[in-house]
Amino acid sequence: xxxxxxxxxxxxxxxxxxxxxxxxxxxxxxxxxxxxxxxxxxxxxxxxxxxxxxxxxxxxxxxxxxxxxxxxxxxxxxxxxxxxxxxxxxxxxxxxxxxxxxxxxxxxxxxxxxxxxxxxxxxxxxxxxxxxxxxxxxxxxxxxxxxxxxxxxxxxxxxxxxxxxxxxxxxxxxxxxxxxxxxxxxxxxxxxxxxxxxxxxxxxxxxxxxxxxxxxxxxxxxxxxxxxxxxxxxxxxxxxxxxxxxxxxxxxxxxxxxxxxxxxxxxxxxxxxxxxxxxxxxxxxxxxxxxxxxxxxxxxxxxxxxxxxxxxxxxxxxxxxxxxxxxxxxxxxxxxxxxxxxxxxxxxxxxxxxxxxxxxxxxxxxxxxxxxxxxxxxxxxxxxxxxxxxxxxxxxxxxxxxxxxxxxxxxxxxxxxxxxxxxxxxxxxxxxxxxxxxxxxxxxxxxxxxxxxxxxxxxxxxxxxxxxxxxxxxxxxxxxxxxxxxxxxxxxxxxxxxxxxxxxxxxxxxxxxxxxxxxxxxxxxxxxxxxxxxxxxxxxxxxxxxxxxxxxxxxxxxxxxxxxxxxxxxxxxxxxxxxxxxxxxxxxxxxxxxxxxxxxxxxxxxxxxxxxxxxxxxxxxxxxxxxxxxxxxxxxxxxxxxxxxxxxxxxxxxxxxxxxxxxxxxxxxxxxxxxxxxxxxxxxxxxxxxxxxxxxxxxxxxxxxxxxxxxxxxxxxxxxxxxxxxxxxxxxxxxxxxxxxxxxxxxxxxxxxxxxxxxxxxxxxxxxxx
Amino acid sequence: xxxxxxxxxxxxxxxxxxxxxxxxxxxxxxxxxxxxxxxxxxxxxxxxxxxxxxxxxxxxxxxxxxxxxxxxxxxxxxxxxxxxxxxxxxxxxxxxxxxxxxxxxxxxxxxxxxxxxxxxxxxxxxxxxxxxxxxxxxxxxxxxxxxxxxxxxxxxxxxxxxxxxxxxxxxxxxxxxxxxxxxxxxxxxxxxxxxxxxxxxxx
Numbered sequence: 001x002x003x004x005x006x007x008x009x010x011x012x013x014x015x016x017x018x019x020x021x022x023x024x025x026x027x028x029x030x031x032x033x034x035x036x037x038x039x040x041x042x043x044x045x046x047x048x049x050x051x052x053x054x055x056x057x058x059x060x061x062x063x064x065x066x067x068x069x070x071x072x073x074x075x076x077x078x079x080x081x082x083x084x085x086x087x088x089x090x091x092x093x094x095x096x097x098x099x100x101x102x103x104x105x106x107x108x109x110x111x112x113x114x115x116x117x118x119x120x121x122x123x124x125x126x127x128x129x130x131x132x133x134x135x136x137x138x139x140x141x142x143x144x145x146x147x148x149x150x151x152x153x154x155x156x157x158x159x160x161x162x163x164x165x166x167x168x169x170x171x172x173x174x175x176x177x178x179x180x181x182x183x184x185x186x187x188x189x190x191x192x193x194x195x196x197x198x199x200x201x202x203x204x205x206x207x208x209x210x211x212x213x214x215x216x217x218x219x220x221x222x223x224x225x226x227x228x229x230x231x232x233x234x235x236x237x238x239x240x241x242x243x244x245x246x247x248x249x250x251x252x253x254x255x256x257x258x259x260x261x262x263x264x265x266x267x268x269x270x271x272x273x274x275x276x277x278x279x280x281x282x283x284x285x286x287x288x289x290x291x292x293x294x295x296x297x298x299x300x301x302x303x304x305x306x307x308x309x310x311x312x313x314x315x316x317x318x319x320x321x322x323x324x325x326x327x328x329x330x331x332x333x334x335x336x337x338x339x340x341x342x343x344x345x346x347x348x349x350x351x352x353x354x355x356x357x358x359x360x361x362x363x364x365x366x367x368x369x370x371x372x373x374x375x376x377x378x379x380x381x382x383x384x385x386x387x388x389x390x391x392x393x394x395x396x397x398x399x400x401x402x403x404x405x406x407x408x409x410x411x412x413x414x415x416x417x418x419x420x421x422x423x424x425x426x427x428x429x430x431x432x433x434x435x436x437x438x439x440x441x442x443x444x445x446x447x448x449x450x451x452x453x454x455x456x457x458x459x460x461x462x463x464x465x466x467x468x469x470x471x472x473x474x475x476x477x478x479x480x481x482x483x484x485x486x487x488x489x490x491x492x493x494x495x496x497x498x499x500x501x502x503x504x505x506x507x508x509x510x511x512x513x514x515x516x517x518x519x520x521x522x523x524x525x526x527x528x529x530x531x532x533x534x535x536x537x538x539x540x541x542x543x544x545x546x547x548x549x550x551x552x553x554x555x556x557x558x559x560x561x562x563x564x565x566x567x568x569x570x571x572x573x574x575x576x577x578x579x580x581x582x583x584x585x586x587x588x589x590x591x592x593x594x595x596x597x598x599x600x601x602x603x604x605x606x607x608x609x610x611x612x613x614x615x616x617x618x619x620x621x622x623x624x625x626x627x628x629x630x631x632x633x634x635x636x637x638x639x640x641x642x643x644x645x646x647x648x649x650x651x652x653x654x655x656x657x658x659x660x661x662x663x664x665x666x667x668x669x670x671x672x673x674x675x676x677x678x679x680x681x682x683x684x685x686x687x688x689x690x691x692x693x694x695x696x697x698x699x700x701x702x703x704x705x706x707x708x709x710x711x712x713x714x715x716x717x718x719x720x721x722x723x724x725x726x727x728x729x730x731x732x733x734x735x736x737x738x739x740x741x742x743x744x745x746x747x748x749x750x751x752x753x754x755x756x757x758x759x760x761x762x763x764x765x766x767x768x769x770x
Numbered sequence: 771x772x773x774x775x776x777x778x779x780x781x782x783x784x785x786x787x788x789x790x791x792x793x794x795x796x797x798x799x800x801x802x803x804x805x806x807x808x809x810x811x812x813x814x815x816x817x818x819x820x821x822x823x824x825x826x827x828x829x830x831x832x833x834x835x836x837x838x839x840x841x842x843x844x845x846x847x848x849x850x851x852x853x854x855x856x857x858x859x860x861x862x863x864x865x866x867x868x869x870x871x872x873x874x875x876x877x878x879x880x881x882x883x884x885x886x887x888x889x890x891x892x893x894x895x896x897x898x899x900x901x902x903x904x905x906x907x908x909x910x911x912x913x914x915x916x917x918x919x920x921x922x923x924x925x926x927x928x929x930x931x932x933x934x935x936x937x938x939x940x941x942x943x944x945x946x947x948x949x950x951x952x953x954x955x956x957x958x959x960x961x962x963x964x965x966x967x968x969x970x971x972x973x
Contacts, residue, residue: 722955745958752931753889759931763938764955 010053011087017046017132021125022095046132054081054135081140085152088133092159096166103171108178109196115175116199122163123206130156157209164207164232172236175200179237180244186279187248198283204233205285230285238288242295245276249299262311266327269300273334297335305338312342316349325392333396343402350406354381358414364429366691371432374416379455382407404462411462412738424468424695430459431472438495439480440487453495457502464738466503467705471698474511475554475690481518482546482593503735513552521546528577543570547578550588557588561613562638564620595680603670612680614639614647619656627665646683654679702737706747709733711756714768722764781841783849788840799835810851811858818904819858822865825875831883866907870937876902877933889927892920899936910940919963932957
């Protein structure tokens, strides 16, 4: 039989120790963490007291291990140390009750400060008590829990449980109200000390006991780590705090929005939102941050979103500095849905502004000056809003997209394109602008040119009708290349690679071929010259030929001229040479592009006329005679009247000819201030016609491309519904132009007519006819 | 010269009837013959019954019947002009019963193949539309406004596809086109018509 140990005796020792611990003044505690009132030895002694009582009250002779194993089947009253546990609990309850009655006398900040002090003291002793009674944690408590006895926790948890139930709960209303009152003062600008609040919320977090988890923790492993949840914090503090916050800002924002300007409201709201964030950092659990932000968003942003968006439209319209807009954006961004109206407004605003900027250019034709005005106006708009989006909206993609959408719409549909009722005028002007940058005589060079060409790509990327751009670009490029009118090969190549990057290899394929032809022609002419030298032939004129692949260039043999003998001979020699080099190829001569220089011997000074082929054919006739009638010239040159007439008129206007009764006579008194004279002047009506032809060609091509695309799709699919076919066509073609659904339909009908397709059994389907 | 079909007495009478109208030099009934035939039948050449008659015979073009086509009259036991007169209402009944075939035939029939026409000129198409829908048993609620639209828009030609689909259109779409869906692959001319119709209402 084991010696009976008197519980009263043991408890007398323990309660004395506990009294000392709990009533010690924290301010007197040393840095080492132990309490002055209790020496280290006392502390160990208390532990042994518990240990001794528990072990001796079970069986002094049994080893610990055996006792543990046997303990599993013990009933409730045989749990050793349970009486000590109960005594400890009673003691703690009494202690907390005493503290409660002292705290109940206080209110407001004073209450919170005292609470903070008491909690600090108590919290500090919890570990110590837990250690002293740790033997209970290991043996008594797990067994009690296993036996389903309620109210048994590890000692550390027990201490806070008792605090919560016997001190905090009776006092919570007063405490929370005091805390909220302090926050109210803080919000109203009265300086407060937040340390009491911080301690208060921290104690609430500590009180969140996850009872169930504790059970498992204890049974599963003897080593126990207290687990907490936020239930107490959330229920007793966070919930009323959030309600208070909402009410406060609801009231404030309404009175403020009514009284002050909206811009000031935005400023204030942003400050408030930041303050609230700080408040959370200072004295709340971090999880409250997002909830406070939500409350603020509701009453400061969502509730006022209409007014805020109205303000935004005013700011956009008045174009004041970006700071107000940026603040507005920063506020709205807190609730992403509220940005949508702003984004829509920005889009609308940019579109409007861009359109009126184009309107302000006046009527725009197709001249390079008009092209420059058009493109540079668009670029200015683009630059302006790019800057605004950077400054006010932090390059938010939402707004970049809004700008792109607006500008895309304007580039393709504006005052200029409205004239032609379609969007194809924009690509024409853009191509023209490129031409003016790239051709000889352009004042833009070097880095500036590079920058301009990069800007052109900005507009190009907005273009829907890239096929039309390609047609015009090609036309201008052809002219530059054939006449040697390019300012720089590097710039040409650079821009070509930009186009390739933006639209793909296929898009620039033909353009690339044109450059290749020019290079090949250069080599070919050198060869030809060598050939002539070797064969001892002299053509008597300087002769240069460009051989161009017919499908890559926008030229055809469209002009007939009976060549002057001297030129006829050259052509003949070259043709022979070329056929020898490349058998089976056919040369067609684009006479309308031929240029030459004629040296005069009949005038006082040796003038050089830079002439086109018609002019050369006409002037060389006058080597034989001094005057000829228009009809004689017509017959001798073999040029059609429509092409010949403007040239003859020009020669007369330039006073190289005198005309009387339709008879042209060489003016032998002709003179000019310069020796070299470009008599090949462009005929105005021709230019306009050319532009229209190019537009027409682009549209014709578009029809072909579309029909080919439909046939290609149908050949692969054999059978397809109308809607899917239309969709696929749009998908495949939109990198070149924006296919119009009506046009697709007409193409389909045309293909039905040509019996490439037929309607299926189901009317909305088409079938491919092989 | 004898043809195989001259065999029976019945066919003989039919052939003799053909011979009465056929051209002197060619074994086909041409314009003059058709006019005579119409006169004998006491119908106007532009009468809908003539159209149905041509459909039943499978004529490939206007005012042109071959002996082979003529043989179809055997189905009606025709031996004389009087027989033919009696057959006309029956032929009309058949045309109404097999309306789709009759309707689609009308387009090809209307083409002036001798001039290489592949698309029906709007003028001809309009006349044929009126004709083909003239029978009280087969009417088109859209006809008047559709034809008025074609005239107003100065449409030049009507494709076979549009012609064929008009029948589907008028048989399925209500007068106000409330059940019309432009996404349903109708020919674009019908899209324009419906748009025109609806635009007219809203003004």
